Amino acid sequence: MASAQAAGAPPAPAAPKSRKSVTGTRRTVAVLFLLPAMVLLGALVVYPIGYSVIRSFYDQSGDGFAGFDNYQALFTDDGIRTALKNNVIWVVFAPTVATALGLIFAVLTERVSWGTAFKLVVFMPMAISMLAAGIIFRLVYDQDPDKGVANAVWVGVHDTFAQSSAFPKAHPGRESPLRAAPGGGFLTEDPVSAGTPVSLPLVGVAPDKMPDSAAKAARAKAEPDEVTGTTWQDFTRGKGVGTLGGIDPAELGYAGMRIEAVKDGEVVASTTAADDGTFTLPAAADGARLRLPADNFKEPYNGVDWLGPSLVTPAIIGSYIWMWAGFAMVLIAAGLAGIPRDLLEAARVDGANEWQVFRRITVPLLAPVLAVVTVTLMINVLKVFDLVFIIAPGSSQDDANVLALELYRKGFSEDQPGVASAISVFLLLLVIPVMWFNVRRLRREVRR
């Protein structure tokens, strides 16, 4: 915040009583120097504030006085209410998470030799436009796990822990011994017996949905003390169904299909089919009926709908944090550099561990910087527009709405300048405390 120092100026010596003009006291000169700035500020910043305040009390056409109607709309209009709610979520989470990450990064980078490189990487998004960041994250959040990296990773992790073979839309073909089971899945009509290989053919799995490991289906060997069999896709491409109920050369086994042996409603044994579709159940399955339980036939897990109505706001906040955590990190790192090292060393010598040093010394000393960063980000977040406008797809833009976006819509596409002005005045009111704080702090400095 101390701008002059930040920009590299020598620290102020005890400021002279007052900086009397060194150019003589001709006021006309002062006026000439100030005129361009004052005219532009007056016309482009001050005048619009007054205009917006007045405009917010008039109706949409601008002819009739509307009192507080436009402000009432802030709390009754559905779009604005969603926007308000989302802005609260934004203001609560985005600045705090970004500041917390910035703090963690700033502290940790001090311990590695490549800290500067790391800082460069994290700070880099500050330099690019929100539009570019928006496009970057549209790609990241793409729903299709084959295209969006977020879902690719998510599905990858999910499938590592959950069973991944699934056979959506599989169903018994003609002359199959399987029937739909109550509660989903399929059940053999007749009990099976050890020593007689069982056939469990199904049809209907699209070729690209078959597991990659599926191999050519093989006939199971008969084993006297075990129930064996094959489960496979009983369908030969291009040649109709092939031999119904029989294994044809090009037909694939249902690799990974789960099979349960059920006796009187109880599962007595279960197994998973090998790549060629063969399976083996212990003797306990003798006389049971075989069931292919329903979870074999669920649609494959397709990842998270990041930009759907429920997650779109957190997803966009994530992209904001990607952009602004570097800002927090750099400011906090500058604050960190000002902390006396011997204070930290003294605590370590006293036996404090790193967490305690962090919690009881670093954070309290950084509190002013943390406050400045958080407040700055809050002001910034109030005005967030581009990211939401770009990342939220048309279908969920209403759910991702924020005040700045709603102002744009009301003012420039729905032709409601009265309501839009009320939103802008509301935004201005929210930043007035910060404005007041800035002016007070500077008044003390100026008066030195």
Add this chain to the structure above:
Amino acid sequence: MSADAGRLTKAAPEPLTAVEGERSLGARLVSFVSGGMVRVFLIVVGLFWLVPTLGLLLSSLRPPDEMSASGWWEVFGKPSQLTFDSYDKLLGNSDITDSILNTVLITVPATVLVVVIGALAGYAFAWMEFPGRDWWFLGVVGLLVVPVQVALIPIAELFGNIGIFGSLIGVVLFHVGFGLPFAVFLLRNFFAEIPRELLEAARLDGAGELRLFFRVVMPLGGPAIAALGIFQFLWVWNDMLVALIFTDADSQPITVALQTQVRQFGSNVDVLAPGAFISMVIPLVVFFAFQRQFVSGVMAGAVK
């Protein structure tokens, strides 16, 4: 502190009573493991920050039909599919090249004007005497946090009335107006630190007002002016909202031109990805070339 100290030593696993050699070994082990964890953590975070941009870059370098079929990471298996076709096509599109030119035509004047006008006013606030000087300055500081949203509707009407709505001049003026509070604030504070003797000496040498300003004040203000210039340049270059409202099809910058493409996202990644990357090139070059100035600008701008 002493009350805390008891608790601290109790929680710390290596009290002073431990055998000397054992302690240093244990401490070394702990610091090795935690140091390793810190490294792993930072590497993972670094990847988190790099991968999205890398994805954009690689997406822009793949042929469109590959883009719609598979993820950009497939390129690691088939590096031969990398191609500049999308860039070629994009740069052959006059809408895009015109919009890049517009971005330059908006950004350069908006930056130069803010620096010059802000420096004039900052100097006056720092070194000239006139009634109410500090109050005027505080007024400008108060404007630092005014959201641009407040001005969109009024200025759109104002520009419409004087006939510059949709023109480059309008966008430039808007950016200058909203860049000035920060410029005046930053430069006034910096100029105020210039040693008085320097200015007086120049004055005694017979330098006039303008000469003093351009020959003494501006050069001495170099670091602050650089920080301000970089900050303002990136700010304007990266702006979308202001340009979205105040430009038309002929004056739109690259951000607005690309934004119109986002509506059909999915089918046109071959336009969006290279377009976004082109729009990022200049800011990234500026960022890497002038990191220090940019960081000091950002830090000074923490009030904005």
